[in-house]
Amino acid sequence: MPINIPRELPAGEILKREKIFVMDEDRARTQDIRPLNILILNLMPEKEKTELQLLRLLGNTPIQVNITFLRMATHQSKNASKYHLDNFYTTFEMVKEQRFDGMIITGAPIELLEFEEVNYWDELSKIMDWTKDNVTSVMHICWGAQAALYHHYGIDKHALSKKCFGIFKHTLADPKEDLVRGFDEEFLAPHSRHTGVSKEAIINHPELFLLSKNEEDAPFIIMSKDKKHIMITGHLEYDATTLADEYHRDVAKKLDIDVPKNYFPNDDPNKKPLNTWRSHAHLLFSNWLNYYVYQQTPYVWK
Template sequence: MPINIPRELPAGEILKQEKIFVMDEDRANTQDIRPLNILILNLMPEKEKTELQLLRLLGNTPLQVNITFLRMATHQSRNVSEYHLDNFYTTFETVKQSRYDGMIITGAPIEHLEFEEVNYWGEMQEILEWTKENVTSVLHICWGAQAALYHHYGIDKFALPKKSFGIFKHSLSDPKEELVRGFDEEFLAPHSRHTNVSAEDIKKHPELSLLSLSEEDAPFIIMSKDKKHIMITGHLEYDATTLADEYNRDIKKGAKIDIPKNYFPNDDPNAQPPNTWRSHTHLLFSNWLNYYVYQQTPFVWK
């Protein structure tokens, strides 16, 4: 089944070329079906790239999904046009009287800041509180995961001595959990972050389950025991070339950065990196939509 997106969203044409079933709003309104309503709070600087990455995954399930993109009203984005934001995004003030079956909160390049130093942290807290009663399940990614752990469970992040950057092996603690159904017991995933959270703090918390650790013993997939909040500390949604783009960007800035681990063939930055995590990414998103959103959300919100 398709994802329902605004008619002129630039990602739409690329998705159609990739043979992902996309339906515009006019056709969707004629469908006699209860679609899932998914809210995406996109905090990434290159918003159009993130839109495409997430829509590609949400469009690969048998469920019809309506998408709403959310921006922060208290922050001015510098890497996307006002036209794009005005036409395809809304603000929390507009949606806070609505209820959503699922929500995705992306990462953001602000790890160096304490949460209270982020200029939109107050608005972020309001949104996180609102999700408790108005969203069936929330998928938090990277900084979004750290923000959720801090706000909901009091678990703070800490700085790493060196950026965790590359493709890392991960293991599962409970392969029977529905979120990771179909996963290999060892799998690969991208990371790109300067901070981490404590595995011990998560294991000790009575409301949290740690489903996956990286080879560096860093938490990767964390879930609340009520299955409402899912925190992914890495970037399964990344394209094959995203880490290369980040590496080249930082090199041009003159930043001191290592080549991403286990990424470029023979550690050659001129070589094309393979996508070695795609199948598990699709599994996670389809499992989330099926088991934690579709099978849990009420047919009619009251």
């Protein structure tokens, strides 16, 4: 089934070329069906790239999905055009009286700041509080996951001695959990972050469950026991070249950056990297939409 997106959204043409089933708003209104309403709070600077990454995954399931993009009203994006934001994004004030079946809160390249130093932290806190009664399930990615752990569960992040950057092996604590149905016992996923969260703090928290960790014993997929919040410290949504783009960007800026681990063939940055995590990215998002959103959300919100 398709994802329903604004007619002129630039990602739409790319998705159609990739054979992702896309339906614009006009056609969707003619269908007698109850689609899922998914809100995406896109905090990433290159918004169009993140839109495309997430829409690929949300559009590859049997469930029809309406997408609403949300931006922060208290922060001015430097990388997205005003036209794009005005035409394809809304603000919290415009949606706070609505209810959504699912929500995604992305990462943001601000992890070295204390949470309260982020200029939109107060607004984000209000949104996270609002999700408790107005969203069935929320997926938090990277910095978004750290923000959720801090805001909802009082678990702070800590700086790493070295950037976690590359493709890492991961294992599962419970392969029978619906979120990871179909996952291999060992699977790969990208990470790109300067901060982490305590595995012990998560394991010892009565409301949380550590579902997956990476080969360095760091938390990867964390769930609240009521299954309302899913926190993913890495980036299964990334394209094959995303880490390469980050690496070459930092090299051009003459920053101290290592070659991403287990990423370029023979660790040669001149060679094209392969996407070795795509199937698990699709499984994660389809399982989330099915078991944690579609199977849990009310047909009619009251």
